[in-house]
Amino acid sequence: MPETATMSEYVKTKIENRIAVVTLDHPPVNALSPAVLKELKAEFDALGDNAEVNAVVLTGAGNHAFCAGADLKEFAGLSPDQAKEIVSLGHETFNAIEDCAKPVIAAVNNLALGGGCELAMAADIRISSDRARFGQPEAWIGLIPAWGGSTRLPQIVGAAKAKELIFTGQMINAQEAQRIGLVNKIVPDGEEVRAAIDIGRMIDRKSAPLAVQSAKKVINDNLRAGDRAAALANELEAAGELAGTEDLVEGITAFIEKRAPEFAGK
DSSP states (O other), X not given: OOOEEEEOSSEEEEEETTEEEEEEOOTTTTOBOHHHHHHHHHHHHHHHTOTTOSEEEEEESSSXXXXXXXXXXXXXXXXXXXXXXXXXXXXXXXXXXXXXXXXXXXXXXXXXXXXXXXXXXXXXXXXXXXXXXXXXXXXXXXXXXXXXXXXXXXXXXXXXXXHHXXXXXXXXEHHHHHHTTSOSEEEOTTOHHHHHHHHHHHHHHHSOHHHHHHHHHHHHHHHGGGOHHHHHHHHHHHHHHHHTSHXXXXXXXXXXXXXXXXXXXX
């Protein structure tokens, strides 16, 4: 099958031998703005319907980050209703990845923080560079992981570990991420995309596409037996409430000014 490629402003896709490689390309750290989220959603909606694709690899451009999270400058000064709109857009985008009819393998190169960690968790399988680091530091600026992280992280690593990571905001390395089940496999830095493609090729060569699609749906449906919609609605409501706090304004301002925040609990 000949190679094909598509390019939007922030998302580049190459398809070769029934494997699609989707690269998030928003320098310098592939931060997630509303425009980036919309492009990602459109790309995964299209790939799910593409009969020429049997697996998808998701990665980030450059050497600095898979994705360092939300573009916080886009969040400064938002009203609670505006914040909810962006949270809803993130839910729609990450759900499109999780619900994509094709298996999605994240190739995590370096930082996967905040929304970037949530993006990786929306994939089915995560392959990590040995230099990668993961974390949910939203509490440091007065937020919660509201793009599915408060829902998916406990499912993947268990409630107690998820609470520890979210409450403290601490970053963990690839080895710890693998130990707790957040990462499937670690490879030497620079080999994560190749390793993810190798898994995609194994799926393509040996597994019936409809069987893989059915297995993915059954597993995801069973994980959502407690109702994903209700869980994400809880995230949305909490994010809206936090968007009206003085602490969030202080947290984002301090982040932009590169100083320690002074939270007042208001």
